[in-house]
Amino acid sequence: MKHLLLSLLSLTLFSCGSNTVIVNSWSDPETTIAQEQFKKILVVALVKDEATRRTTENRIASSSPIFVTSFQYLNGTNLELSKEQKLKILKDENFDGVLTMRLVSKEKETNYVPGTNTSTFYGGFGGMYSGMYGYGFGNWYGMYSPNFYAPGYYQESTYYMVETNIFSLNKNKLIWTGTTKSSNVSDLGLKVDEIMKTLYGQMIKDKTVSKK
Template sequence: MKFILTSCICFLLLSCGSNTTIVNSWNDPETTISQEHFKKVLVVALVKDEATRRTTENRIASINPVFKTSYQYLNGMNLQLTNEQKVKILKDENFDGVLTMRLVSTEKETNYVPGTNTSIYYGGFDGMYTGIYGYGFGNWYGMYSPNFYTPGYYQETTYYMVETNIFSLTKNKLIWTGTTKSSYISDIGLTVDEIMKTLYKQMIKDGSVSQK
């Protein structure tokens, strides 16, 4: 899928570190994303908060002109329409694909972070202070290392499970879905970047997207 390939190039230039991992994925055995050759894809962030919806959709739409935000087409004026009527609107606007993203659950995990003892880095007197003049500054500093001991502690991390689906409007069916697990969400835009990068790599593994 051409637009996904272009998108990936941008994402791979981001920082190497990532707080997002893939949990599971599924692709239609009869249809790959590459085969669809999408030209116009609607991006739908299924969240209650309108600001988050727009931030998410705008972030994905900024990747490539093929992506269009849903709030431009499906808003307060037509949300009460039936699914058939909504699909008709999209087809009339020449959409051939839809990408949806939604938060499915949050999970909390508690992990123990061990303490640190600087004496293992700066010490070396074997319990004696004699012969101090023969050592470098690092060894002398080790005499005071107990004052720099950091105790261990428990840390609670919240993980966000996000499901992303890709639908073909021409075939009227789901052709790929993936669930990601993200932590430390302080910037919605950067998290969306990480999710899309992680999904693209999984699409390649699944054989739904070609690297060529």
């Protein structure tokens, strides 16, 4: 469990500005992540694209030895196994927890970005104001020309809703879940860091982990 907290904390410290926010979360009232004392957690990215799956799982697993990628155990050679057979594999390999991450939805939103006035005239009357004495209205009018104003515009953004779950294999139940909303997914690895950072902050608020 210590490894889990340290890995999440390291992501919080080293991640930069975030374009990810928490939408909702839930924690088991009877069991906290801290109480579980996880020693080995299977990381499962539930996506169709194998490259995305491996990138996501590797990124999380690289943060701590407590995380292990699922593609090493659940791959094309054993996907047809029953639920019971898959659970047996995990128990035989001494896993005590599972972290799953999946894309819930992909949504587009259109937002209006207001215009901005870049004229130095509005920054103060010093210098430029004094130089305008004796000039006609045409000179004043020029202060409001498009050269000093960037008009507003509509911008379409794509948002990704991602659900992350943490299961206890010892208790065979879900103990925490959180959904995040992200934009600007240009670098998948950095976005995974960002999501984990946001989730860790919510786990602290939910009192399922303790801030170190």
